[in-house]
Amino acid sequence: MVNGEHQPSRDIDFPGRHKGEEFQFYFRQHWIRLWWPARRLLIWTIVFGIGIFVTSRSFEGADLDFVRRASLIALSVFFLLTQLSFLVQLYTYFLYVIIVTDKKIHRIKKTMLTVDDHQSIDLWTLEDISKNQHGIIQNMLGFGTLVLVMPTQDALRIHFTPFINEKHGIIMRLREQARQRMMPQQMVQQMAQQQQAAEQPRTTTDL
Amino acid sequence: MDLLIAIISVSVITIIAESVLWSIFRRKAAPLSFPSEFDTSYFRFFEITRIRLIMFAHTILLLTVLILIYVFLW
Numbered sequence: 001m002v003n004g005e006h007q008p009s010r011d012i013d014f015p016g017r018h019k020g021e022e023f024q025f026y027f028r029q030h031w032i033r034l035w036w037p038a039r040r041l042l043i044w045t046i047v048f049g050i051g052i053f054v055t056s057r058s059f060e061g062a063d064l065d066f067v068r069r070a071s072l073i074a075l076s077v078f079f080l081l082t083q084l085s086f087l088v089q090l091y092t093y094f095l096y097v098i099i100v101t102d103k104k105i106h107r108i109k110k111t112m113l114t115v116d117d118h119q120s121i122d123l124w125t126l127e128d129i130s131k132n133q134h135g136i137i138q139n140m141l142g143f144g145t146l147v148l149v150m151p152t153q154d155a156l157r158i159h160f161t162p163f164i165n166e167k168h169g170i171i172m173r174l175r176e177q178a179r180q181r182m183m184p185q186q187m188v189q190q191m192a193q194q195q196q197a198a199e200q201p202r203t204t205t206d207l
Numbered sequence: 208m209d210l211l212i213a214i215i216s217v218s219v220i221t222i223i224a225e226s227v228l229w230s231i232f233r234r235k236a237a238p239l240s241f242p243s244e245f246d247t248s249y250f251r252f253f254e255i256t257r258i259r260l261i262m263f264a265h266t267i268l269l270l271t272v273l274i275l276i277y278v279f280l281w
Binding site: 012015023024025026027028029030031038052055068069072073076079080083084087088091094095097099108110112113116130143162163166169 | 208209213217220221224225228231235236238239241242245246247248250253256257262265269272273276277280281
């Protein structure tokens with residue numbers, strides 16, 4: 001390094017990595033994704049608190065012991081389930097990762113039990129890269145939807161992308177670099193295709 | 208005696224549930240843990256070791272709440 005700054009190695013392995021791919025960065029969705037599960041957890045915790053309060057006031061006395069204990073057990077099962085459900089959503093949040101390399105964008109999406117998706121897109125084939133930020137909250141918190149348009153498939157939308165302006169710029173730059181790298185190879189392929197196309201009519205007329 | 212059985216049961220269920228969820232998560236998240244200098248997420252704080260600490264804290268919180276409720280209201 002010329003400036004003596006520590007440069008971390010980009011030779012990092014990850015699922016679905018192709019040979020020679022250099023890791024650029026990765027990210028998870030914006031923390032706002034957890035807002036709804038957290039709000040739900042808060043509401044259920046308040047309901048649980050009210051339930052405990054009502055149980056403690058309503059079922060006093062030795063003759064109501066059984067009812068009080070049964071209510072406590074039911075409420076604790078409810079409390080456990082709401083907490084564990086939030087924990088599953090929190091874990092699932094960490095299992096959704098976007099990895100950007102010098103050649104591809106990988107979207108890895110897993111859930112705790114049922115989903116294990118991996119989608120890769122070649123950067124140089126991307127027709128268009130756009131970003132959508134709708135509403136005050138998205139603009140204030142700097143997140144939005146990154147739309148990656150491919151010529152042959154449906155567009156890939158990456159929702160809740162944090163620091164979307166910077167990421168949009170970096171991905172555009174990486175696409176240009178990838179295209180420049182691919183250009184000679186692409187030209188060779190184009191030439192071969194042109195050659196084939198030129199030979200094709202001749203052979204058919206010969207027959 | 209009933210109180211003790213209830214506390215032990217709820218504690219065992221909580222610990223087993225938390226451990227199972229953590230083991231599933233760890234198995235799935237292990238291939239996705241990368242150096243934090245490449246992380247461009249909003250919070251760079253959450254690495255697997257730190258999430259494990261959160262899991263421990265969550266388990267202790269759940270046990271404390273449930274045990275206190277059982278002790279005072281049983």
